[in-house]
Amino acid sequence: MFGLSRLSLRLGGVSRRHGDRRLIATVVSGNKTARQVKQRLQVQVEQIQSRFSGFRPGLVVLQVGDRDDSNLYISSKLKAAAEIGINAKHIRLPSSSSQDEVLRTVLGLNEDPEVHGLIVQLPLDSDRLMDQDLITNAVSPLKDVDGLSCVNAGRLSRGELRDCFLPCTPQGCMELIAQTGVSVAGKQAVVIGRSKIVGAPMHDLLLWNHATVTVCHSRTRDLPDQVGRAEVLVVGMGRAEMVRGEWIREGAVVIDCGINHVPDDSRPGGKRVVGDVHYASASQRAGFLTPVPGGVGPMTVAMLMQNTVISAQRFLQSQTRT
Ligand code: NAP
Ligand code: L37
Numbered sequence: 367m368f369g370l371s372r373l374s375l376r377l378g379g380v381s382r383r384h385g386d387r388r389l390i391a392t393v394v395s396g397n398k399t400a401r402q403v404k405q406r407l408q409v410q411v412e413q414i415q416s417r418f419s420g421f422r423p424g425l426v427v428l429q430v431g432d433r434d435d436s437n438l439y440i441s442s443k444l445k446a447a448a449e450i451g452i453n454a455k456h457i458r459l460p461s462s463s464s465q466d467e468v469l470r471t472v473l474g475l476n477e478d479p480e481v482h483g484l485i486v487q488l489p490l491d492s493d494r495l496m497d498q499d500l501i502t503n504a505v506s507p508l509k510d511v512d513g514l515s516c517v518n519a520g521r522l523s524r525g526e527l528r529d530c531f532l533p534c535t536p537q538g539c540m541e542l543i544a545q546t547g548v549s550v551a552g553k554q555a556v557v558i559g560r561s562k563i564v565g566a567p568m569h570d571l572l573l574w575n576h577a578t579v580t581v582c583h584s585r586t587r588d589l590p591d592q593v594g595r596a597e598v599l600v601v602g603m604g605r606a607e608m609v610r611g612e613w614i615r616e617g618a619v620v621i622d623c624g625i626n627h628v629p630d631d632s633r634p635g636g637k638r639v640v641g642d643v644h645y646a647s648a649s650q651r652a653g654f655l656t657p658v659p660g661g662v663g664p665m666t667v668a669m670l671m672q673n674t675v676i677s678a679q680r681f682l683q684s685q686t687r688t
Contacts, residue, residue, distance in 0.1 A: 391655040400664035411451035423678030425483040431461035431491025476506040483511035483674035511673035525574040536568040538665025551576035556596035564602035611647025620652040
């Protein structure tokens with residue numbers, strides 16, 4: 367049929383062939399994009415500082431307990447903040463803390479004028495009964511740079527995107543999609559996962575950027591069939607390498623949020639990090655693909671910094687108005 371198997375297409379910035387196994391997706395680097403975002407923010411913070419004599423955006427990361435993964439993510443957030451000029455503070459409450467103690471800490475930070483961004487690092491690592499939603503909702507919507515409070519999530523779900531803080535991971539995914547040059551408007555998008563931090567806000571962002579969105583979850587029948595329809599695929603399920611290349615529509619934009627530690631005796635720590643997408647096979651089908659590590663993870667950190675700078679700017683505007 368018209369030599370289709372030898373038809374050369376230009377997709378993803380590279381020459382590729384249909385019908386053979388030599389399609390190699392363009393890698394969408396989160397490390398590179400995050401670096402660019404942080405450089406831009408650093409300049410903005412310098413400008414704010416010179417205009418408002420020494421003012422610094424302030425961020426607090428509140429942690430309950432001592433999870434190893436949270437410790438790692440928090441240290442990259444503190445490092446990024448220091449690079450940019452954000453005044454970041456880490457408060458760690460013991461896992462024996464009561465819910466009231468956590469709530470009191472949040473309410474105190476809500477009142478602190480030097481704190482412009484406040485996040486509660488999830489999941490909570492507590493020995494006591496905790497209502498996670500109650501705690502994330504206690505954060506003032508004006509300081510909720512994780513975008514997890516009902517007020518911000520509600521605004522996002524209604525498409526009021528300018529007035530809210532967007533959750534960091536989905537916002538980072540949108541930035542990575544933008545890097546590909548592919549517009550999501552009118553496209554078939556599939557999100558795997560419906561959590562409050564990844565899947566649900568990802569659906570909202572794609573929807574209000576005019577994609578037609580399907581959300582899959584653990585009760586979805588025939589996941590490979592759904593995946594095969596996606597021109598844009600965002601995966602946040604926490605299942606190591608579950609999405610196989612053979613499921614993926616040729617040329618699709620594939621964004622992998624998964625962070626999974628799998629045993630690997632050849633590595634010094636005896637394990638390595640992989641995504642929810644099987645990278646080697648996916649790179650033979652996708653047009654664009656994010657790596658793990660070095661994909662969505664660094665963008666999550668960069669978007670937290672961006673939200674904090676936006677929050678500080680809004681704070682300054684509210685001060686100069688009065
Ligand atoms: P989560 O709260 O556990 O949610 C997982 C979602 O995936 C749920 O909606 C679940 O469905 C769905 N799911 C699980 N198994 C499935 C299956 N076999 N088929 C279809 N759907 C399935 O996890 P999360 O917090 O959203 O995180 C998801 C992944 O992203 C994890 O690997 C996490 O480490 C990673 N993550 C990365 C970043 C980053 O910055 N890169 C940030 C946050 C999270 P149900 O709703 O039906 O249970
Ligand atoms: N904002 N983010 C916010 N709030 C929360 O409550 N849990 C949570 C959250 N998640 C989060 O911080 N995730 C995260 C995940 C990965 C990285 C950073 C943040 C990251 O930098 N990952 C690296 C390294 C991965 C590894 O070696 O484990 C990466 O390149 O993907």
